[in-house]
Amino acid sequence: MKKIFISLFISIKLFAISSVEELSWENGKTLLDFLQDHSISLNLYYNLDAEDKELSAEISSGVKYQMLKDEQGELEQVLIPISDDLQIHIYKNIDNKFVLNFTPISYTKETRTLYVKINNSAYQDVYDESGSVTLARAMVRAFRNSVDFRKAKKGDSVVLIYEQKRRLGKLFGDININAALANIREKEYSVFLYKDSYYNAQGKELENFFLTKPVQYTRISDRFTRARYHPILKRYRAHLGIDYAAPTGTPVKSAGEGIISFVGNKGGYGKVVQVKHISGYMTLYAHLSRFAKIKRxxxxKQGQVIAYVGSTGMSTGPHLHFGLYLNNKAINPETIVKIPKSSLSGKSKEEFLKIAKTYENRLQNINEDFINPPKEQNIENFMEF
Ligand SMILES: [Zn+2]
Structure with a gap:
């Protein structure tokens, strides 16, 4: 594995190599701290524009990053993932000066099907069969509001059709279960993923997690974008949240019921509050001027004032940067700020039913004769839970 990594590095610049180190990003560490620790010019950070400075605050604690050192132990290159799609690449240019780029993480997506006969518990059996905790957790989420696995008996079964990402031979990031079928006590339950949410075969939404708008805003000044290439700037941009423009001091309310998991400073995000919700959801509120009387x-409650709008960190004016994460992975808040348990209708229902039907046929054709993919051995613990 190391070999592949090294060849990736070499393709950028040729030099004597001694080692690739894999490290875990420390809790609370900022990109500035990192540059300082390694005596790299802080201008690499200061010269970024506001959007990229903000983005650099997305490096999550526990994330695995790689450092390439030369024979003398001098740092040559660094790769720090900031999401499933994008990473920070620091390397020496031809003048032997460090430069910093945002580059896409290249990975392949693969669709897999898994058939599991329940022996102990559905969670344990899926884990035993696949070798992946991420998949077992994804299954719990998919069936959370439709199946009570405690009622399952020996011999019941689960079929999962899912999509996973692989980079340099290792699995990494989140897993999406696109469709699943549980056979519990002679009853069948199927669920289908559609636009980040789970529905039953009739197009009725199964998840009852919902958020309310966290602030009274004047306008949305920036929307959610995953890594996308900017043709004019000729580089990769991302904005992992929504920016709501509002005057300084406007109350910021928790978008859902939960537990305060962070109150403090977070690099380019300035003053930040994070709230943990059910089902692996987390919300982030950034650039705050001050906090309400809250503590970790x-x-x-949903709607409770937790802080006040400001312009701390990397911000061009007073606004609330609102982020939503599922299992530590940024997702578009606009897909989930909505009314609870909605049913699909019109065009989206048509589209959904077509997708669901295709999956339903595939799910029904899987039985105990199905040969599962080999158990995963090489899982990169990229997303910490
Ligand atoms: Zn923002």
Whole structure:
């Protein structure tokens, strides 16, 4: 594995190599701290524009990053993932000066099907069969509001059709279960993923997690974008949240019920509050001017004031940067700020039913004779839970 990594590095610049180190990003560490620790010019950070400075605050604690050193142990290159799609690449240019780029993480997506006969518990059996905790967790989420696995008996079964990402031979990032079928006590339950949410075969939404708007805003000044190439700037951009423009001091409310998991400073995001919700969801509120009377570990209700709009960190004017994460992975908040348990209708229902039907046929054709993909051995613990 190391060999492949090294050849990737070499393709950029040729030099004597001694080692690739894999390290875990420390809690609370910022990109500036990192540059300082390694005596790299802080201008690499200061010369970024506001959007990229903000983005650099997305490096999550525990994320695995790689450092390439030469024979003398001098740092040559660094790769720091900031999402499933994008990473920070720091390397020496031809003048032997460090430069910093945002580059896409190249990976392949693969669709897999898994048939599991329930022996102990559905969670344990899926884990045993696949070798992936991420998949077992994804299954729990998919069936959360439709199947009570405690009622399952020996011999019941689960079929999962899912999509996973692989980079340099290792699995990494989140897994999406696109369709699943559980056979519990002679009853069948199928669920289908459609636009980040789970529905039953009739197009009725199964998840009851929903968020309300966190602030009274004047306008949306920036929307959610995953890594996308900017043809004019000729580089990769991303904005992993929504920016709501609002005057300084406007109350910021928790978008859902949950527990305060972070209150403090977070690099380009300035003053930040994070709230943990059910089902692996987390919301982030950034650039705050000040906090309400809250502390870590405290329970908050939906709509409870947790802070006030400001312009701290990398911000061009007072606004709330609102981020939504599922299992630590940024997702578009606009897909989930909505009314609870909605049913699809019109064009989206038509589209959904077509997708669901294709999957339903595939799910029904899988039985115990199905040969599962080989158990995963090489899982990169990229997303910490
Ligand atoms: Zn923002």
């Amino acid at each position: 570990g405290q329970k908050v």
